[in-house]
Amino acid sequence: MLTKVIWGSCLALWIGSCSVTLAQDYMTKALQLMSEVPLIDGHNDLPWQLRKQFNNELNKVDLNTLTTTHTNIQKIKEGRLGAQFWSAYVPCETQYKDAVRQTLEQIDVIHRMCQKYPTTFRFSTSSQDIIDAFRSKRTASLIGVEGGHSIDSSLGTLRTMYHLGVRYLTLTHSCNTPWADNWLVDTGSExxxxxxxxxxxxQLIVEMNRLGMLIDLAHVTVEVMNQVLNMSKAPVIFSHSSAYSICPHKRNVPDDVLLKVNETGGIVMVNFYNDYVTCSKTAKLSDVADHFDHIKKVAGARIVGFGGxxxxxxxxxxxxxxxxxVPSLVAELLRRGWTDEEVKGALGNNLLRVMREVEKIRDHMANEKPDDxxxxxxxxxxxxxxxxxxSNTGAVHSLSIAALLLTLALQHLITFTLY
Structure with a gap:
């Protein structure tokens, strides 16, 4: 009996030791892959925390030691964050008020963040910038505007933000705009x-294609998803959404849409929020990995990314x-049998492919005039x-009609006089 107990204990210790060794091997492999391909995250709201906590007074903040956020420089380095789309977000309450100003201030704080920490961040606007930043061991820092209300229904404002470095626009947040429905419509609450x-x-979709701005379908209705997927010349992104079949939350992406994303060459960047991962207040890392697995199974590993x-x-x-x-999640994917190439795709190659295609479409449309x-x-x-x-357009239009009527009257008078 004693011998069986001893052998049982030894076996348990051996299994435990093997498990630890395997876990270490997966983590080692994960870090190796992350040294070869940049981890590109589709959505981080640190700029909004700078607004909420410090009113964007960046001179009063040290991102090396900041402890009240999920993100600081030390955590970025430990997480091997190769590139980040920083969110220039302002709430729906700003719609029809000061949304444009507030958004410009969020764009400004992202620029200033890169200027204040130049050895950590490199401001980036292209796929090549991401590669260059990664090679220089800095985090490529891109801007995504979260919510169409931020442009105040103005194509001129959209273009201006593009010139300031914005590289994606989330079409809606959690409110309808004067031109698009948001995800709450699908819940029946709006x-x-x-x-x-x-x-x-x-019109906006066409202009975004022309500019070379990524179209982000996180936060929109399924109807908007399908309309954009059917009409956009360039592939689209979901910057921070998960799989609806795993967690049936209306912020997530249904399987039929996943298939369309694959057909059109886009990407779904998996969100880590518990409510979108398990549809409850609690979740584990393995639950997030389930979303990666599901998207891969339904539509292929080529459309998966990280959108924490x-x-x-x-x-x-x-x-x-x-x-x-985040490296722990990469190690979990490896443990589940993801190949090196699949993991590299999810880390960053998938998003780089999408960006390059968007840039290619932009170049093909270079001779088209801006929509005014x-x-x-x-x-x-x-x-x-x-x-x-x-009102000016209306006045000119009215004047043109008046001139036309006067011309016709004169022609009639001349004809009457001649005959």
Missing amino acids: PSQHHGLSSFGK DYDGVTRLPEGLEDVSK VPIPYDDVKNQCRTSFGY
Whole structure:
């Protein structure tokens, strides 16, 4: 009996030792792959935390020692973060008010963050910039504007933000815009205003293709997802959404849409928020890996990426509590049998492929003129908005009609006099 107990104990110790060794091997492999391909994360809300906690007074903040966020420089280094789309987010409450100003201030704080910490961050706007930053051992820092309300229904504002370095626009946040429906419509808690996109919303998609700006479908209705996937010349992204079949939350992506994302060459960057991972307040790292597995199974590993949503959420899975923990998720994918090439794709190659295609479409459309037809004034008319431009256009139009009528009358008079 004693011999059996001893052998049982030895066996348990041996199995435990093997498990530890295997875990170490997977982590070693994960870190190796992360040294070869940049980990590109689709969405981080640190800039909003700088607004909330410090009113963007960056001179009063040290990102090396900041402890009240999921993200700081030490955590970035431990997490091997190769590139980050920093979110220039402002709440829906700013819509029809000061959304553009507030968004510009968020764009500004991202620029200043890169300027203050030049050995950590490199401001980036292209796929090649990401590669260059990675080679220089800095985190490529890109800007994504989260919510179409930030452009105040203006193609000119969209273009201006692009010139300031913005490389994706999330079409809606959690409110409808005058040209697109948001995800809450699918929950039944808000009415549809546009049955997806309005005609101006479709103009916007074309203009984003022309500019070379990534179209982000996180936060939109399924109808908007399908409309954009059907009409966009360039592949799209979901910067921070997970798989609906694993967690049926309306912020997640249904299987039929995953298939369309694959057909059109896009990417779904998996969100870590517990509520989108397990549809509950608790989750584990393995639950997030389940979303990666499901997307891979349904539509292929080529459409998967990382979109942690750090500093934008209040609950994160056990094992993914902050930016430093992401290598553990990479090791878990390896443990589940993902090949090196599949992992490299999820880390960054998939997103780089999407960006390069978006840039290629931009170059093909280089000779097309910017769209300068504004949204109909009745679609945006409110007490906080003036009608400058619209009234002038109307006056010119009325004058043209008057001139035409006068010309016809004169022609009639001349004809009558001659005969």
